[in-house]
Amino acid sequence: ATASLASQGTANIWSCASCHGDKGEGTQTVPRLAGLAPAYLAKQLHDFSKGTRISDSMAYVAKSLSETQITELANYYGAMSSPSGAQPALKGDLARGEKLALSGDYSKNVPACFTCHGTSGIGVGAQFPGLAAQQPAYIAHQLAMWAGGARHNSPLGLMAGIGKALSDEDRRAVADYLASL
Ligand code: HEM
Ligand code: HEM
Structure with missing residues (x-):
């Protein structure tokens, strides 16, 4: 069914x-x-x-x-096994995206994404979703939705601050990098 x-x-x-x-x-x-x-x-x-x-x-x-x-x-x-059909599509700067994912950007109070989303972005348990090979336009859009408040569902508001701290360029960079994994 x-x-x-x-x-x-x-x-x-x-x-x-x-x-x-x-x-x-x-x-x-x-x-x-x-x-x-x-x-x-x-x-x-x-x-x-x-x-x-x-x-x-x-x-x-x-x-x-x-x-x-x-x-x-x-x-x-x-x-279902996850097909990795996603490809970078937003003309993001992949080196900048990799830096955000692995080390974050402390000048903007952005922690490394993989602190919560797991090594290589594979996700951790039920609360921290996998991001690797997710659709890039979707990822960039979610970050903008948190910044604007249309998505306000993350525990402790963890993603809202990150969404707001990232520029549009940063969102595209990290989304394209994650899609490349
Ligand atoms: C969810 C991106 C850092 C905690 C998500 C989602 C995205 C995302 C795109 C939604 C995934 C989906 O809809 O399938 C990022 C990026 C980060 C980052 C690009 C780094 C710049 C972090 C950090 C934490 C965190 C450092 C923990 C302190 C969470 C949680 C959720 C989430 C708890 C699930 C929210 C829910 O229940 O809907 N993140 N994240 N993220 N993230 Fe992050
Ligand atoms: C997002 C499940 C049908 C369009 C999602 C998410 C889930 C989901 C769990 C969030 C994924 C994540 O956070 O990573 C389902 C299920 C469906 C269904 C189980 C069938 C019963 C549909 C249909 C459409 C659709 C029919 C189009 C008319 C979307 C879109 C998003 C989404 C556009 C992203 C929304 C956003 O930007 O936040 N869906 N879906 N889905 N779904 Fe579905």
Whole structure:
């Protein structure tokens, strides 16, 4: 049932694949779901329905799902192997992106991304999502959403300060670097 909801949808719910791809690989501003931690994916679906994370398409989808469907879909995408189809696409400065990811920029109060997101950006447990090989336009957009407040769902506000501290150029640099992994 979960596989059919994901690939074909129901009378009320669009298929996840119609936006996230057949393999959960994502595209441009639509994130890859494949291989992310199930508890992280489920949290995001709850955040979309509560409105601590704003997205018109996902608010509708998330509100249409039952708790059981949320758990099953999160497990389904979490168990998929993550295709690394992402490529740098934002003309970001890869050396600058690598510096932000590995060492941060203390002149701007930005810690190294990998302090929380794990060595090589593979993610840590349920709370810190993997960023490696995520879609770059999506990553840059999320950083801007935190800066502007449309996404205000990170525990302790951890990502809001980082989103605000990074310039548009920095966001593109780090997003392209992460996509290159
Ligand atoms: C984001 C799940 C259907 C468009 C997300 C995220 C999850 C998710 C968990 C957040 C991922 C992350 O934080 O890395 C699902 C599931 C679906 C579904 C389980 C099917 C039941 C759709 C559909 C569309 C869509 C049908 C397009 C109409 C998007 C977009 C985002 C997103 C644009 C990024 C939103 C943003 O910029 O914050 N989805 N999705 N999704 N999804 Fe879906
Ligand atoms: C989530 C980027 C540093 C904690 C995210 C997401 C992105 C991101 C793009 C959302 C992933 C998705 O939607 O799939 C970055 C970058 C960083 C950085 C580029 C460095 C410049 C950090 C640090 C911490 C942290 C240092 C911890 C102090 C978190 C947490 C979430 C998150 C807890 C999950 C928020 C939620 O529940 O939705 N980060 N991050 N990040 N980040 Fe970071």
